[in-house]
Amino acid sequence: MEEQEQLIESPNRLKRFIKETARVLHITKKPSREEYFSIVKVTSLGAAIIGVIGFTLHILKQLLFK
Numbered sequence: 001m002e003e004q005e006q007l008i009e010s011p012n013r014l015k016r017f018i019k020e021t022a023r024v025l026h027i028t029k030k031p032s033r034e035e036y037f038s039i040v041k042v043t044s045l046g047a048a049i050i051g052v053i054g055f056t057l058h059i060l061k062q063l064l065f066k
Contacts, residue, residue: 031039
C-alpha cells in the first residue's frame with residue numbers, strides 16, 4: 001500500500017522540483033563585473049583566513065605534541 005503511494009507521489013515531487021528550479025533560474029541575474037570581483041575577493045579572503053587558521057593549528061599541534 002505504501003509503495004503505491006510513493007509511486008503516485010514521485011511524479012508530483014519531480015514536477016514540483018522542476019517548477020521550483022525554473023522559478024529560481026528565472027529570477028536570477030548575471031552579476032556585473034564589479035559584483036563578480038567583489039565576490040571573488042571576499043571568497044578568497046575567507047579561504048585564506050581559514051587556511052592560515054588551519055596551518056597555525058597544525059604547527060601548534062606539531063610543537064606541543066612531539
